[in-house]
Amino acid sequence: MFREWGFLITEMVVLIILAALLGLLVGWLIWGRREVETVVEADTSQADALRADLAGCRDNVAQQTAQIATLQADLDAAQLATSEANARADAAASAAAEAVAPVAAAATVMPEPEPAPLPEAEPINQDFDGDGVVEGTDEGAKPTTLTQARGGQADDLKQIKGIGPKLELLCNKLGFYHFDQIAAWSDQEVAWVDANLEGFKGRVSRDKWVEQAQLLADGGETEFSKRVEDGDVY
Structure with missing residues (x-):
């Protein structure tokens, strides 16, 4: 078991x-x-x-x-x-x-411009007073001159229209100091001065110095001389 x-x-x-x-x-x-x-x-x-x-x-x-x-x-x-x-x-x-x-x-073929003509030289002899006669340095008759201003006091020739400071000195150099000298110039004497103002030839006739000088020498005045006296010109 x-x-x-x-x-x-x-x-x-x-x-x-x-x-x-x-x-x-x-x-x-x-x-x-x-x-x-x-x-x-x-x-x-x-x-x-x-x-x-x-x-x-x-x-x-x-x-x-x-x-x-x-x-x-x-x-x-x-x-x-x-x-x-x-x-x-x-x-x-x-x-x-x-x-x-x-x-x-076109520009390459354009001709060069001709030079401007030179200004013609001022003829030595001119008819300054318009009488048909060409003045020369021996033209006319030399006016009566002074060696110095009367009384040592020259007139202010700049009161004559056409005479500036330089031209006044030239007039004094030629023997002209007074208004009555310029007022008395005859036609022949004007012709001589016109021909002998070197650089200013013909100014006497052109600016009618004699007529202005006659008025100033008589004690008169011009519109231009008034402006010079007032200092409005020079």
Whole structure:
């Protein structure tokens, strides 16, 4: 009897061991599958992320390709506009050169302008008093002259219109200091003075010195002499 009990116990132990081994096997299979599923899920997520990144990269590449195409089109348009502008500029320059060429050619053949004629020298002898006789330095008769002003006080000959400061000095040099001297000149004497006023020849007749001097010698005055006395002329 005890042998049968020992046999039963042995079988029970063996069965327990087999059950434990079977449980271990089943547990290993279950947990191993879960680990595989976890790994697969992780790999699947990573693959999805990579696919999304790849799609984004493709989108970026497409956008960049479109931008490159747009920029290339703009560049081509700018180059075309530049070429057209250069062509128009060249055409305008050619037209301007063609327009200027005849003028330049005409300018090259234009004769040099003739030099302006030199002013004719004043004739040595002229008809100062308009009597038809050409006066010379020996023409007429030299008036009576003085070596100095009477009483050391000369008249202001500048009150005679036509006699300025320089001409007054020349008259004094010739011996004429007073109004009454000039007022007394005859036609012959006027002719002599006209011919001998160096640089001012003919001024006696032209400006009517004698008539003015006669009025001033008599104590009269002219509009011009008033202005000289007032300092409005010299």
